[in-house]
Amino acid sequence: MVSDPSPPSAAAAGNPSIGRRLEGRTALVTGALSGIGQAAADRLEAEGARVFRLDLSPAEGERRIAADVSDLSAWRQVAELIRAETPTLDILVNSAGIFGLGSLAEHSAESFYRFFAVNQLGPALGIKALLPLLRRAGNASVVNVASGAALFGFDNALGYMSSKWGLRGASRALARELAPEVRVNCIFPGLIDTPMAGINSAERQSDIAERTPLKRIxxxxxxxxxxxxxxxxxxxxxxxxxxxIDGGICA
Ligand SMILES: NC(=O)c1ccc[n+]([C@@H]2O[C@H](COP(=O)([O-])OP(=O)(O)OC[C@H]3O[C@@H](n4cnc5c(N)ncnc54)[C@H](O)[C@@H]3O)[C@@H](O)[C@H]2O)c1
Structure with a gap:
């Protein structure tokens, strides 16, 4: 684990409205090799934070961590790695997640459990392993990335929906339990243009864009x-x- 900063993405770096309000903070972002997690890591870095980027596979670059968020022993190693560099963690963003469709008939116990393990248990295990570092920061913030699928129902998504509703509940429980040292908030993106969204057909994406008050994903x-x-x-x-954060589709 080395500590030279890597440059933020062009999108984050080139935005003149971005200030440096996270100067001196340390952050960990899960799912940071793709989509929302990657954009979040870039944004936090652009605002001055030192960002650890965690994802499943190893990646080139500074402060990259390969780990499976559903594995508590992996999380314990992550906590050790971070503790070796810094006594506190100010920000944890739980963005790692998996998506897939499937009815009750189509889910096996294993496939159902995998949604639960990654999308719901993963953030809780991360918070558990990193809690001493978060508490020591005194004013830490955890952001859990749920989904509009945790606000309403849609067809054929039993595993995904259940796990995201679970994450929503866990976020509220932990906000109460970890205050006042740690704030815990939950966000609910609508359809966002990432590799995960590519599972939807182009037709379905444009249908969603059309039904969204802001008329785009x-x-x-x-x-x-x-x-x-x-x-x-x-x-x-x-x-x-x-x-x-959904262009109004859940309004
Ligand atoms: N894209 C959307 O439309 C959308 C909408 C609502 C919510 N979300 C949620 O946003 C989050 C990010 O999604 P995205 O669109 O950026 O997806 P993405 O597929 O682009 O990125 C997800 C990242 O998580 C990583 N990941 C998956 N399982 C992991 C594990 N067990 N351990 C560590 N890393 C793991 C993947 O390797 C990947 O890099 C997810 O939790 C997703 O459910 C996405």
Whole structure:
């Protein structure tokens, strides 16, 4: 584990409205090699944070960590790695997740459990392993990335929906339990233009865009901006909250 900063993405770096409100903070982002997690890591870095990027596979670059979020022993090693570099962790963004369709008939116990293990248990295990570092920061922020699928029902998504509703509940429980040292908030993106969204056909994507009041699907940078807000002192009185970032489709 080395500690030279890697440059933020062009999108985050080139945005003149981005300030340095996270200067001096340390962050860990899961699912940071793709989509929303990657955009969040870039945004936090652009705002001045030192960012550890965790994902399943090893990646080139500084402060990259390969781990499976559903594995508590992996999380314990992650906590050791971070503790070797810093006594505190200010920000944890739980963005790693899996998506897939499937009815009750189509799910095996194993496939159902995998949604639960990654999408619901993963964030809880991360918080558990990193809690001493988060508490020591005194004013830490956890952002859990749920989904609009945790606000309403849609067809044929039993495993995904159940796991995201579970994450929503866990976020509220942990906001109460971990205050006042740690704030815990949950966000609910609508359809966002990432590799995960590519599972939907082009037809389905344009249908969703049409039904969205803002008439388009979202960009990962738009979710990252909300994550950076919740991570920052601008959200110092916000915990246990639920924020939709969905162009209004859940309105
Ligand atoms: N894209 C959307 O439309 C959308 C909408 C609502 C919610 N979300 C949620 O946002 C989060 C990020 O999704 P995305 O669109 O960026 O997806 P993505 O597939 O682009 O990125 C997800 C990342 O998580 C990583 N990951 C998956 N399982 C992991 C594990 N067990 N351990 C560590 N890393 C793991 C993947 O390797 C990948 O890099 C997910 O939790 C997803 O459910 C996405």
């Amino acid at each position: 979202g960009r990962p940078e738009e979710v990252a901006a909300a994550i950076a807000f919740l991570a920052s002192d601008d959200a110092s009185y916000i915990t246990g909250s639920e924020l939709t």
